Amino acid sequence: MKFVLIVLILILGVMIMNCKENNLTEMEKYVIEKKGTEAPFSGKYVEHFEDGTYKCKKCGAELFESSGKFESDCGWPSFDEAIAGAVKEIPDKDGYRTEIVCANCGGHLGHVFTGEGFTDKNVRHCVNSVSLDFSAKTNEAKAYYAGGCFWGVEYYFQKLDGVKSTSVGFMGGKTENPGYYEVVRGSTGHIETTEVVYNPEVISYEELTKYFFEIHDPTQVDRQGPDIGEQYRSVVFYATEQEKETTLKLIDILKKKGYSVATVVQAAEPYYKAENYHQDYYLKKGNLPYCHSYEKRF
Numbered sequence: 545m546k547f548v549l550i551v552l553i554l555i556l557g558v559m560i561m562n563c564k565e566n567n568l569t570e571m572e573k574y575v576i577e578k579k580g581t582e583a584p585f586s587g588k589y590v591e592h593f594e595d596g597t598y599k600c601k602k603c604g605a606e607l608f609e610s611s612g613k614f615e616s617d618c619g620w621p622s623f624d625e626a627i628a629g630a631v632k633e634i635p636d637k638d639g640y641r642t643e644i645v646c647a648n649c650g651g652h653l654g655h656v657f658t659g660e661g662f663t664d665k666n667v668r669h670c671v672n673s674v675s676l677d678f679s680a681k682t683n684e685a686k687a688y689y690a691g692g693c694f695w696g697v698e699y700y701f702q703k704l705d706g707v708k709s710t711s712v713g714f715m716g717g718k719t720e721n722p723g724y725y726e727v728v729r730g731s732t733g734h735i736e737t738t739e740v741v742y743n744p745e746v747i748s749y750e751e752l753t754k755y756f757f758e759i760h761d762p763t764q765v766d767r768q769g770p771d772i773g774e775q776y777r778s779v780v781f782y783a784t785e786q787e788k789e790t791t792l793k794l795i796d797i798l799k800k801k802g803y804s805v806a807t808v809v810q811a812a813e814p815y816y817k818a819e820n821y822h823q824d825y826y827l828k829k830g831n832l833p834y835c836h837s838y839e840k841r842f
């Protein structure tokens with residue numbers, strides 16, 4: 545009896561964990577999970593031409609850029625290129641077509657055809673609208689970095705081209721709306737964090753993150769210069785899998801150059817802005833940071 549109960553609890557647990565992925569409509573399940581096909585000219589992205597990125601409906605992975613979308617008159621959204629590594633090709637069960645699935649979650653997308661002469665690339669990813677989500681291109685994105693005293697980190701990011709605005713605050717702790725002195729005492733687990741609002745058309749996340757590794761010493765553990773404590777540790781808070789991969793790639797490059805990088809790469813959590821007197825600290829004071837300086841590392 546006890547064993548049956550444990551098995552039931554385990555099954556329930558797995559069901560709850562899969563809840564997000566299975567939060568699909570019947571039509572979405574039919575196409576994405578059962579490899580069905582939506583009726584031609586019925587999907588919402590057939591005649592959709594906006595700047596942005598098409599993502600997997602099931603898992604949110606980025607699959608196609610709008611730059612690769614073209615008018616094919618086939619009745620389904622058509623792309624002549626997928627984002628590198630995002631789409632997997634497998635032989636279709638019908639024995640002659642090539643099926644395409646999301647490389648991340650295996651969700652069915654459609655089929656890929658070559659040699660039809662639609663575009664120079666001569667490829668047509670024929671995708672069900674139902675398998676896709678679209679996010680429009682914006683010229684504003686946010687990134688979160690912690691690298692010691694946030695006054696110094698903000699000072700350097702403010703000087704960078706493509707950065708639209710910055711603020712300092714706290715992330716990664718256990719409480720809501722922490723105050724500076726609670727964080728300094730180390731009782732909340734928060735880390736001094738800088739929010740960087742930037743224009744991805746001017747500066748990429750990769751360039752921004754490279755710069756982060758050059759304006760603080762990423763080899764210091766739970767401190768930065770004279771500031772000692774977990775609230776000063778080096779952290780990149782990523783918002784997407786792509787940001788995570790970019791950061792890990794950069795850390796790998798630094799490690800190969802001999803740096804024993806202590807930077808933690810963790811998922812972003814709610815960001816709480818710090819008190820006003822911490823914002824633009826060096827800009828208002830007119831002096832230079834005591835604990836940060838720029839050093840080329842890439």
Ligand SMILES: [Zn+2]
Nearest residue numbers: 600603646649
């Ligand atoms: Zn997916």
